[in-house]
Amino acid sequence: MSDIRATEIMAAAGAREMKDGEIVVVGIGLPQVACFLAKSTHAPALTPLLEIGVANMRPKDTPVGLADSRIFYRATCWSGFLDVMGMNLHRGIVDTGFLGALEVDRFGNINTTLSREGGKVRYFNGSAGGNDVASLAKRVIVIMRHEKRKLPIAVSYLTSPGFVGGKAREELSLRGGGPHRIITDKAVMGFDRESHSASLLSLHEGVSLEDVLANTGFPLQVPDSVPKTPLPTPEELRLLREEIDPKGVYLGAVG
Amino acid sequence: MRTAAEVVGSIPDGSHIALGGFAIARNVITVVHELIRQGKRDLTVSQGVAGLDTDLLVGAGAVKHLIIGGGSLDRFGPVHCINRARETGSLLWEDWTSLSLCFRYLAGALGLSFIPIKSLIASEILDRLERGTGADDVKRMQCPFTGENYVAMRALQPDISFVHVQVADAEGNCRIDGPRWENEEQAKAAKRLIVIAEEIVRTDVIREEPERTILPAHRVEAVIHQPWGAHPTAVFGRYDYDAAHLKLYIEHSKRSEKIGDYIDTYIRGTKDHWDYLERSGGLAILESLKAERILGY
Numbered sequence: 001m002s003d004i005r006a007t008e009i010m011a012a013a014g015a016r017e018m019k020d021g022e023i024v025v026v027g028i029g030l031p032q033v034a035c036f037l038a039k040s041t042h043a044p045a046l047t048p049l050l051e052i053g054v055a056n057m058r059p060k061d062t063p064v065g066l067a068d069s070r071i072f073y074r075a076t077c078w079s080g081f082l083d084v085m086g087m088n089l090h091r092g093i094v095d096t097g098f099l100g101a102l103e104v105d106r107f108g109n110i111n112t113t114l115s116r117e118g119g120k121v122r123y124f125n126g127s128a129g130g131n132d133v134a135s136l137a138k139r140v141i142v143i144m145r146h147e148k149r150k151l152p153i154a155v156s157y158l159t160s161p162g163f164v165g166g167k168a169r170e171e172l173s174l175r176g177g178g179p180h181r182i183i184t185d186k187a188v189m190g191f192d193r194e195s196h197s198a199s200l201l202s203l204h205e206g207v208s209l210e211d212v213l214a215n216t217g218f219p220l221q222v223p224d225s226v227p228k229t230p231l232p233t234p235e236e237l238r239l240l241r242e243e244i245d246p247k248g249v250y251l252g253a254v255g
Numbered sequence: 256m257r258t259a260a261e262v263v264g265s266i267p268d269g270s271h272i273a274l275g276g277f278a279i280a281r282n283v284i285t286v287v288h289e290l291i292r293q294g295k296r297d298l299t300v301s302q303g304v305a306g307l308d309t310d311l312l313v314g315a316g317a318v319k320h321l322i323i324g325g326g327s328l329d330r331f332g333p334v335h336c337i338n339r340a341r342e343t344g345s346l347l348w349e350d351w352t353s354l355s356l357c358f359r360y361l362a363g364a365l366g367l368s369f370i371p372i373k374s375l376i377a378s379e380i381l382d383r384l385e386r387g388t389g390a391d392d393v394k395r396m397q398c399p400f401t402g403e404n405y406v407a408m409r410a411l412q413p414d415i416s417f418v419h420v421q422v423a424d425a426e427g428n429c430r431i432d433g434p435r436w437e438n439e440e441q442a443k444a445a446k447r448l449i450v451i452a453e454e455i456v457r458t459d460v461i462r463e464e465p466e467r468t469i470l471p472a473h474r475v476e477a478v479i480h481q482p483w484g485a486h487p488t489a490v491f492g493r494y495d496y497d498a499a500h501l502k503l504y505i506e507h508s509k510r511s512e513k514i515g516d517y518i519d520t521y522i523r524g525t526k527d528h529w530d531y532l533e534r535s536g537g538l539a540i541l542e543s544l545k546a547e548r549i550l551g552y
Binding site: 050051052053054061064065066067068069070072073078079080081082085086089090113121122123124125126127128129130131132135136157158159160161164172173174175 | 278306323324326333334341342352353358379432434435438489498546
């Protein structure tokens with residue numbers, strides 16, 4: 001099975017987090033791939049939403065971003081922020097929100113605003129809908145590359161809240177349930193119910209615990225025995241490679 | 256019906272303008288270019304997710320105060336001029352989120368003085384707003400009925416909003432095809448609303464499908480008719496983004512000493528949008544960007 005790419009394991013892991021009939025807010029890239037994989041397998045009645053005002057799109061060409069007309073091809077509804085982020089997310093009915101990140105810390109706080117390297121601040125895209133999704137979705141799943149500098153003890157800028165300061169979401173007055181999974185190219189992490197700190201749930205095929213610990217900047221809770229992340233099934237691999245991302249645009253590299 | 260030059264001529268320096276673009280879609284390029292040609296200064300610009308439009312205005316030094324939820328040119332790159340301005344502190348800026356700005360426009364459109372939200376809470380975005388130029392626009396509050404904690408935000412009513420649309424009649428009845436991000440709330444919050452339309456149709460056409468009218472004529476002060484008016488950004492159903500031009504822009508915008516060359520060549524060195532389109536490759540390029548009817552891009 002050495003020909004299975006980490007991105008394919010990530011997409012399958014993301015897909016398994018979605019249940020049939022749920023509502024998910026996705027961005028482009030692997031979250032979208034995971035969502036279409038879930039829809040093509042166990043969750044045909046899953047409803048993907050895009051923050052710009054799109055429901056249930058069926059793109060056939062690869063978009064460069066959320067503003068690309070390719071991503072909203074064959075949607076069932078076009079609206080706007082007020083509908084998707086106001087009357088769905090803020091209303092409290094979105095089950096899962098997928099987010100990318102420059103940095104995620106042990107409490108699932110997300111930075112998409114800036115980096116500090118050698119004392120120099122560099123700005124990036126900021127929140128857009130990220131803070132809204134992190135604040136309001138019932139569960140938040142981050143998909144990212146597993147690097148020490150991207151998984152620090154505390155984020156350089158807290159754009160989107162997780163369990164801030166290790167506190168429960170109710171205590172923070174946040175409506176959404178908060179961080180649920182961090183899916184990387186090495187492992188799947190969850191969050192401890194008591195400490196709200198990140199804990200290792202599974203290791204991908206061919207990845208050692210030492211490798212993950214060496215590439216994680218925060219103290220990761222590790223259970224006594226760590227299972228392997230389930231590999232994509234042959235049918236999932238076929239869907240990913242032949243139907244969902246045949247050009248390998250998203251599955252070719254970890255975003 | 257007015258020209259971009261006439262409309263922009265009526266905007267005083269220091270105005271708060273709101274832009275209807277999102278990243279690389281339906282940017283009000285016609286108007287942004289004209290604001291730069293006329294040398295407008297000290298503008299406050301607000302927008303949900305900034306794109307090429309606001310990045311150009313910042314790059315040209317026209318902006319004093321930026322109020323945005325985020326910014327991106329999608330996979331083509333970041334909004335270099337905006338990011339550089341933040342790094343060097345050359346303008347005042349406030350970071351919000353897509354939904355919080357949409358809510359602030361909504362409050363403005365409804366004539367409410369404030370609106371509560373459950374985003375922003377426990378984030379550094381809120382901390383920075385409270386410590387910065389946004390201090391007067393956010394307050395922590397409790398619901399008078401349930402006691403639940405919210406962030407109250409002051410309504411936003413820009414002096415003027417610009418929205419690029421596919422179709423309008425001469426009176427200003429507009430259709431927007433594809434998703435609309437915060438267009439409607441922003442447009443209806445503003446004190447003045449100007450639309451830029453790809454195509455002008457007779458009002459009889461509008462009357463055939465009135466449910467498609469997103470912004471009705473009585474709210475619109477003027478219509479600017481400018482085909483290809485959002486180039487090099489995309490207009491759903493009309494044309495795709497111009498990838499080659501966006502790459503050329505990024506090549507210039509990523510270095511502070513080169514952005515001026517772009518602005519001189521494509522904006523200050525052209526007399527109007529038609530002249531800009533000619534400079535950008537003219538009909539041969541535009542023809543290649545035309546949307547396929549079924550796909551919309």
